Amino acid sequence: MPDRHLLTAKIRSYLQALSPRAVQTLLRGLEGARARGSDDPHLDLILDACLSTVRPDTGIVLDAEPRENWLQRLFFAPVEDMLVTEMLPSKERGRITRSSLPQIWTWIARDIAPDRVSVALQISRRLETEPDEVIEQAVSLRRNVLAPMEQALAEAHADDRAHQKISMLVGGERALRDVEDLVAAFREGAWLEALRESLPQRLTEWDFKPGSPSLTRIKAVTDRHGEERALIAAVVLSRVEAPESMLSLAAALAGSMSIRKIAESSYSVFAEMALSEVERYAGIACGECTNLKLSGAIDAYTRIVKVLDRQFDLMEKPAWQKRVADTRRQLSALVARELEAATGSIRRLLVVPKVAPGVEPEVDVVLLEEAHRGIMLVNKMRDAAENLAVNEITARTRHALDQSLDIKTRSLLASLAAAREEDRKAHLLAVDIAIDLCEAFYGKDYADQLRRSRKAALTPKPKQEARQAAS
Template identity: 25%
Template sequence: MPDEPCLQLLDLLERDQLAGHDFPGSGLTIRALVAVLAARQQTPPRLGNPRRCFFAVLEPFLIDEQLPRKWVGRIARTSLNHIWDWLCHDLAAAEMAAYQAEVVTALLDRDVARAHEQAAQLQKALLPAIRRAVASHDEAVLHRFSVLVGGQAVLEDLRDMMTVMEHRETLRALGERIRGPIRQLDEEEAAFILEALVPFARGDAMLLPYAVALVMGRLTHPWQILQVAVLAVESREALRLGQSSFRVVMELLLCELERLVVRAQAERRGRRTARLALAATDFAASVRAIVDHIAMGPEIGWMKRMGAARSRMAQVLRPELEELPGRVRRILRAPWYRELDGGGAFDAGEFAAIEAGLDLLVIAKDHAAELALNEATLRVISRLAAFLEASLRPLLDGLRGSVGDDRAFRLQQLEAAVRIARRVLGAEYATLLQKAVDVAAAEVRPLARAG
């Protein structure tokens, strides 16, 4: 479907949802349309809803990953469901119902500014009640409250939410000052960002983590913020950075490493190897940036935490790499195995998955130190190289005497072998192999011609 009908259908479905006329499955259809438009590099204007308007101010601080620990300045998106239910059912049912009715009316009139103004007013009105609810110092009371709102992690995210909403105008002004995306962070730009962050670093620096998180969202690569941290403390020494308020930069970058590990785990479970490779690349780039910008010693806790993240990422990637030799062996095995498999055709889908795995292998090879995969990568490449060198001659000899479907199958195998060799043994070897395939394909033995 073209973009314009998709946008029109999305707008119609969202308006029906707001008006309470949505049909079963409309939410699924909306998510599918948004995914299709996102794949086409389209960011559709969303009509929104009362819940989205209320939490819009938190967007720069939201993360989709469920992390094993809480990081200040980061709020799990899943916590919003629990917080919303608590607000609507326990804290302020009447106020939330009135707010939702007013925002629905504003959005149906396409008055987005009025809808967000209603959200800001409600936040201001509810903050004292929320503050009282979380103010107890009694551990038993806090535990009961955390169970009520959805758990300790949700309670901690609720505290972050309060801080952001209390200082929304200050953070909004920072966001308007630091425009993005910033692709190349030069010294002048780093100095400008530092000047904007210095007021947040004074005093108890309570807002600095949120300010840094907001700025990181404006950068093409989150690790670029290290240039600002080094400039702030005028040193690459980790000890000096750790003693300053700008230590939150390293804390948030360690959070980014945790996010990439969790993301990689999810991509591997979903067998999305290309996206797994992207997470591995981003992880390696972040580790390299930290090593290049910050001089750490063994006494620094950051070093230990970064090492733990590297170890977990290696655990995610290693099985994906170590299964490659077996998969390559199966797809390039002798054609007589086809009889055992019922005469199946060349598995193009499996080969596409193997190519994605080989792309991951190249990334692991190029960033073996950052990913803690030196030994595993060398072992996999060695096994693949040994198998290719042992199996190519029989495949070429078999091609010379083959006909019909068998010849087509062998040609597909050799084409796959060339593409595998390009990644494992290099472009020069792959070029020589392609010439050998062309020569073997041109040769026709008398027996093959007679057949």
């Protein structure tokens, strides 16, 4: 029996050449045949392909956003698993920057197919238009703009002036290269979708063991469509549980743990995807982000770099070694800056704030976040120190925080009972902040001891005890 995935790809290729109305007509005929009990062994296969063509699983909940955006979102749906939100240091083939899409869409609507886009937009904006009809419009639009987009790219490659003009229209050189990936993904949509269907939703290290179905499938598709292996790698990357497993995949495909042999093989793009994740996580950490996001980025970065350091020799590929070394410098500089500021932030927070009578004391939220960030980084460096050049400053900061937190917290607790009534709220605020920071630094058990001490300090003593204490 022919391979199911090959049949699906051929059927979809045929369906994409039909008009949406023709596919709908075929779909109704197939559904009628199934209802009549047809015994055609390929009926369900063809029916499923028709359904996915008319109603592709985009993963987009249209009702969650303004109708104005529906057509644009559905138009770009086939590359959803290739999009990257963060700006990578350089364009990575197969990874499309999400921020490039609005200007690319504007270029298509203005210069590539203005009439078709205008009609499709009018239909999608009507309140009576169902989501399935908008999907149909997006599918039709993709099919009709593919040839003129390919023509525009051919002109850009053939003529410097055309290249400069189109680059400016789509938002720059990187965006132009994103257009190239977009066109390739649209052109190769049939077999890419077949690949997606053949792979598990989540890929683990076990899926990349020799002889595994997923490894066999990825290798076969990559060997068959070598020119678009970056698109294949992007699809696989979107499904792996841990980006570092892309390194195991590259090694398994190349048949070697040697970085040099992997880099020289036709499967090097899978390792390069892992390197782009190293750069992406470093970029997240060094950008504007919350403490939680920073923590996750450092964890993910550390996991990939540990695999690189322990299982591979990056010196065999100097260009790859440089990419990782650049991220180490960036992240080390960030951690050093944050640790330098941490002790000062904590010391300022542990001072009882002075407030005017009748005014409620307030927490300096920004300063508290900075303090927690410093403590989090000190704790993180227990595992990440070998990957970053921050050992000395980490040890110095840990010692300073240990002294500051322990001595100052005990001092605040000792003076809490004797605090004047008008100063009690401000004093309690400083105590609670101190306990909160101690929990982050020392752990919950120590913080619970401090909370018991706080409760004891606030418990009124019996009069006799008070007199004995006074005498």
